[in-house]
Amino acid sequence: MTTITYREAVRAALVDALQRDDRVFLVGEDVGRYGGTYAVSRGLLEQFGPERIRDAPLSESAFVGAGIGAAIGGMRPIVEIMSVNFSMLALDQIVNTAATLRHMSGGQVSVPLVIRMATGAGAQLAAQHSHSLEVWYAHVPGLRVVAPATLADARGMLWSALQDPDPVIVFEHVALYNDKGELPEGAGAVDLDRAAVRRPGRDVTLITYGGSLPKVLAAAQTLAERGVEAEVVDLRSLRPLDDATITASVRRTHRAVLVDEGWRSCSLAAEISARLMEQCLYDLEAPVARVCSEEVPIPYPRHLEQAALPQPERIVAAALATMGGR
Amino acid sequence: MTTLDREPALQRLHEMVRMRRFEEKTAELYSDGKIRGFLHLYVGEEAIAAGLMPLLGAQDNVVSTYREHGHALARGVTARAVMAEMFGRVDGCSRGRGGSMHLFSTAHRFWGGNAIVAGGLPLAVGLALADAMRGRSAVTVCFFGDGAVAEGEFHESLNLAALWRLPVLFACENNQYAMGTALERYAAQPDPCRKAEALGVPARRVDGMDVEAVSQASAELIAAVREGQGPRFVEFATYRFRAHSMFDAQLYRSKDEVERWRERDPIASFEARLRQRGWIDDAARAAIDAAVASEVDDAVAFADASPWEPVEQLLRDVTTPRAAP
Numbered sequence: 001m002t003t004i005t006y007r008e009a010v011r012a013a014l015v016d017a018l019q020r021d022d023r024v025f026l027v028g029e030d031v032g033r034y035g036g037t038y039a040v041s042r043g044l045l046e047q048f049g050p051e052r053i054r055d056a057p058l059s060e061s062a063f064v065g066a067g068i069g070a071a072i073g074g075m076r077p078i079v080e081i082m083s084v085n086f087s088m089l090a091l092d093q094i095v096n097t098a099a100t101l102r103h104m105s106g107g108q109v110s111v112p113l114v115i116r117m118a119t120g121a122g123a124q125l126a127a128q129h130s131h132s133l134e135v136w137y138a139h140v141p142g143l144r145v146v147a148p149a150t151l152a153d154a155r156g157m158l159w160s161a162l163q164d165p166d167p168v169i170v171f172e173h174v175a176l177y178n179d180k181g182e183l184p185e186g187a188g189a190v191d192l193d194r195a196a197v198r199r200p201g202r203d204v205t206l207i208t209y210g211g212s213l214p215k216v217l218a219a220a221q222t223l224a225e226r227g228v229e230a231e232v233v234d235l236r237s238l239r240p241l242d243d244a245t246i247t248a249s250v251r252r253t254h255r256a257v258l259v260d261e262g263w264r265s266c267s268l269a270a271e272i273s274a275r276l277m278e279q280c281l282y283d284l285e286a287p288v289a290r291v292c293s294e295e296v297p298i299p300y301p302r303h304l305e306q307a308a309l310p311q312p313e314r315i316v317a318a319a320l321a322t323m324g325g326r
Numbered sequence: 327m328t329t330l331d332r333e334p335a336l337q338r339l340h341e342m343v344r345m346r347r348f349e350e351k352t353a354e355l356y357s358d359g360k361i362r363g364f365l366h367l368y369v370g371e372e373a374i375a376a377g378l379m380p381l382l383g384a385q386d387n388v389v390s391t392y393r394e395h396g397h398a399l400a401r402g403v404t405a406r407a408v409m410a411e412m413f414g415r416v417d418g419c420s421r422g423r424g425g426s427m428h429l430f431s432t433a434h435r436f437w438g439g440n441a442i443v444a445g446g447l448p449l450a451v452g453l454a455l456a457d458a459m460r461g462r463s464a465v466t467v468c469f470f471g472d473g474a475v476a477e478g479e480f481h482e483s484l485n486l487a488a489l490w491r492l493p494v495l496f497a498c499e500n501n502q503y504a505m506g507t508a509l510e511r512y513a514a515q516p517d518p519c520r521k522a523e524a525l526g527v528p529a530r531r532v533d534g535m536d537v538e539a540v541s542q543a544s545a546e547l548i549a550a551v552r553e554g555q556g557p558r559f560v561e562f563a564t565y566r567f568r569a570h571s572m573f574d575a576q577l578y579r580s581k582d583e584v585e586r587w588r589e590r591d592p593i594a595s596f597e598a599r600l601r602q603r604g605w606i607d608d609a610a611r612a613a614i615d616a617a618v619a620s621e622v623d624d625a626v627a628f629a630d631a632s633p634w635e636p637v638e639q640l641l642r643d644v645t646t647p648r649a650a651p
Contacts, residue, residue, distance in 0.1 A: 025459070051459065056486070057482070057485060057486060057489065059482035059483075059485065059486060061448055061478065061479050061482055062447075062448045062451060062479060062482030062483045062485070062486045063448075063486065064448070065445075065447070065448020065449050065451065065452060065479070065483070066448050066449075066451040066452035066455055066483075066486060067452060068448070068449055068452055069437075069448065069449040069450060069451060069452020069453040069454070069455065069456065070452040070453070070455045070456040070459070071452070071456075072437065072449075072452075072453065072456075073387070073452060073453045073455070073456025073457060073460075074456050074460065075455075075456045075459060075460075077452075092442055092445060092479070093445070093448055093449075096442045096445055097440070097442070097445060097448075097449060101438070102643050102644070102645065102646060103423055103643045103644055104420060104423055104424045104428040104430065104438065104439070105420050105423075105424065105428070105430035105432070105438065105643075106418070106419070106420040106421025106422065106423045106424065106430065106643060107421065107642065107643035108420070108430050108431070108432045109430060109432060109437070109438075110646045141644045141645075142644055142645065144645070165645075165646035165648075166645045166646050
């Protein structure tokens with residue numbers, strides 16, 4: 001076991017990929033000389049050179065599209081977009097090109113592209129750097145969307161994503177980069193298809209992903225101290241969703257709280273709620289509850305930002321409400 | 327200007343007539359309901375594809391637009407496969423999933439039929455990047471219309487290609503209109519070459535109605551790109567004789583203007599030149615028409631006989647099937 005940060009786990013995954021496959025290269029804004037906005041790629045330029053660690057101009061559409069073109073031309077690009085808010089500038093390439101090429105071409109053109117982007121709030125970066133727009137991408141057939149919430153997934157998901165023949169978007173929550181923990185020696189590729197039960201419990205299922213996982217685990221601990229055994233499901237894959245793991249847990253606990261840093265309206269939580277209604281309504285003993293971000297552009301002041309986001313206290317309260325307010 | 331030799335000249339005339347007749351047939355089939363959706367005809371612009379495409383090799387890449395029937399045919403995608411695609415049948419070059427605007431053929435490194443204006447430019451940059459990183463001497467030719475020059479992706483892509491010295495020929499088919507908006511009505515700087523030059527891409531304007539001018543200029547530009555001199559931009563001045571699509575009353579241009587351009591019809595003018603050279607006579611010209619008519623009839627029969635995709639297959643090719651674990 002080694003002690004490592006989430007940031008270092010992502011970096012280790014990049015180094016591993018660059019070493020194992022000479023078709024892999026990293027492109028994005030300030031990934032090279034600057035070392036990455038969140039310092040993820042620091043040192044990689046020196047190790048792998050400017051051909052494979054490519055600083056791009058502030059042209060999200062062009063360098064994402066170039067990643068798509070390079071992927072169909074035989075490379076295995078990893079494109080880094082500084083934040084999900086900036087990815088809106090590349091939405092055309094991601095939604096109209098990467099997601100459609102295989103289908104429009106009648107199955108001739110697969111796009112083995114990996115796009116990494118930072119997401120989420122918590123650093124007082126205000127309303128153009130802090131949003132959680134994962135669901136926009138999770139809406140689109142042809143894309144795969146994953147959110148590593150743990151060190152092992154930060155280390156392992158990148159290689160798995162690179163093995164996928166289709167475009168994969170990897171969301172790294174900014175609040176996780178400094179998380180520190182133990183990573184087993186030899187940690188490597190992980191299964192992208194399955195959600196994971198991060199804490200077993202019998203009373204209520206808390207379903208979440210990405211940067212909300214630590215908050216949900218904290219809430220589960222508080223609940224345990226109050227005699228409520230919460231099961232925590234980490235979605236890991238946002239598209240496709242692992243219905244089997246989600247519904248199996250809810251069928252055991254009969255209660256579900258969905259925790260999603262996206263805005264409530266049309267959120268991933270809304271989608272999962274609908275699936276629970278479709279697939280296990282009669283197993284439920286309480287209405288499905290949602291803890292999402294408040295419907296406001298993320299504000300700058302810390303107290304307002306924190307008030308806008310899901311917090312452990314709100315998660316605890318929502319879980320207790322499903323138990324009849326115990 | 328150097329002229330084409332006899333055989334290549336006759337081949338290019340044949341190719342232009344082939345595109346023209348093929349598309350005129352598709353317009354009829356549209357009226358018959360065999361082809362639906364949008365249908366954007368290349369009629370009037372044939373000299374560009376006919377002049378440029380034979381200069382490319384099998385390793386080269388072509389990225390195109392939604393007005394791409396001529397590009398696909400000139401690149402070697404069969405008339406059968408293109409027609410069946412426009413019919414929406416499984417034997418179409420994209421299994422019928424794309425239709426007129428999304429012709430693909432990986433065997434010809436023909437990367438579509440992109441119907442987002444300027445959306446193909448970043449893709450072309452990436453294909454060229456892959457070739458450059460792999461040390462291949464391939465060239466990527468990216469076709470787009472003048473309307474694309476107003477898009478951000480044009481500026482981003484030319485900059486990136488020039489910055490990284492990538493082997494892309496940006497081929498702007500300037501037919502004077504972005505759908506129904508004339509160039510001088512949407513561009514404060516109406517000269518696309520100046521924009522390309524400003525982005526660090528050497529640019530050249532060529533008469534897109536003259537297949538020999540297209541051929542000569544393209545040969546020089548492709549050679550420069552292939553030698554590693556970085557990207558090039560070429561503006562082919564041209565005109566579409568027919569409506570933007572089948573739903574266009576053409577309120578934005580005068581019949582006189584259309585007639586003036588029709589006087590420079592790339593097929594008629596090139597045929598007249600070849601007659602002056604004594605390279606073609608009535609019999610040879612009739613032979614081209616007969617061969618093309620036969621090929622188009624065959625393509626229509628093929629498309630009509632091709633099956634529809636069973637609806638049970640609706641969801642295929644959204645993602646790539648995984649190998650069994």
